Amino acid sequence: MAPLDAYAESTAPDSSLAPDSPLDTSDRPGRREAEHAIRTLIAYIGEDPAREGLMDTPARVVRSYDEYFGGYNEDPAAILERTFEEIDGYDEMVVLRDIEFVSHCEHHMVPIIGRAHVGYLPRRRVVGISKLARVVEIFARRLQIQERLTAQIANTLSDVLEPFGVGVVLESEHQCMTTRGIQKPGTSMVTSRMIGSFREDRATRQEFEAMIGLHRRR
Ligand SMILES: Nc1nc2c(ncn2[C@@H]2O[C@H](COP(=O)(O)OP(=O)(O)OP(=O)(O)O)[C@@H](O)[C@H]2O)c(=O)[nH]1
Numbered sequence: 001m002a003p004l005d006a007y008a009e010s011t012a013p014d015s016s017l018a019p020d021s022p023l024d025t026s027d028r029p030g031r032r033e034a035e036h037a038i039r040t041l042i043a044y045i046g047e048d049p050a051r052e053g054l055m056d057t058p059a060r061v062v063r064s065y066d067e068y069f070g071g072y073n074e075d076p077a078a079i080l081e082r083t084f085e086e087i088d089g090y091d092e093m094v095v096l097r098d099i100e101f102v103s104h105c106e107h108h109m110v111p112i113i114g115r116a117h118v119g120y121l122p123r124r125r126v127v128g129i130s131k132l133a134r135v136v137e138i139f140a141r142r143l144q145i146q147e148r149l150t151a152q153i154a155n156t157l158s159d160v161l162e163p164f165g166v167g168v169v170l171e172s173e174h175q176c177m178t179t180r181g182i183q184k185p186g187t188s189m190v191t192s193r194m195i196g197s198f199r200e201d202r203a204t205r206q207e208f209e210a211m212i213g214l215h216r217r218r
């Protein structure tokens with residue numbers, strides 16, 4: 001059976017996609033409190049948090065949260081500060097495609113696993129290509145809905161690099177849909193945000209979509 005696609009293009013104004021505002025470190029509960037919460041959840045599902053195999057689990061889970069949600073401690077704009085201007089008049093699109101990411105949906109805190117494709121049309125300066133993947137990573141490592149994740153990546157690149165345009169497309173599997181709830185394995189969610197020339201100039205948008213193989217089933 002062909003996979004179902006949900007195609008959602010974020011055309012909403014940015015205000016409806018207000019950035020997640022991390023709590024100050026001082027307002028956050030400590031590690032022991034977080035471990036206690038995990039112990040409570042283990043007991044809630046009917047397990048014995050004191051049995052040998054589970055004794056270290058709360059600490060492990062909290063450490064894994066530090067990785068999965070480390071994006072709250074990083075500033076994506078700072079990542080893009082270092083740019084290169086000696087580009088000898090290079091004025092074509094730059095695209096990094098198939099950037100794998102793992103995020104978590106803010107409704108169920110279950111993984112969203114997918115690929116991001118990021119492109120921009122530079123104005124005078126370019127950024128180290130790995131930084132595009134770093135920006136994706138920082139926003140992915142937060143609780144997200146895919147529409148906001150898509151918009152945050154695109155808006156940050158646009159605001160900091162001030163290019164002629166930016167395009168971001170995300171394709172992903174939402175495990176809250178594939179492993180529970182409606183249980184539809186094989187579905188993928190596709191979102192895009194186009195800014196500047198990627199939005200206004202049809203040819204630019206089509207070139208980007210062709211470069212990332214958007215209309216080609218993989
Ligand atoms: N638009 C959007 N929806 C998402 C995303 N991640 C998860 N969802 C959806 O968020 C919705 C939450 O709906 P609720 O009815 O409050 O939660 P629920 O009872 O667990 O819903 P089901 O998942 O349908 O069982 C579900 O429809 C999810 O599929 C996302 O990134 N974007």
Ligand SMILES: [Zn+2]
Pocket residue numbers: 105106107108109110174176177
């Ligand atoms: Zn979910």
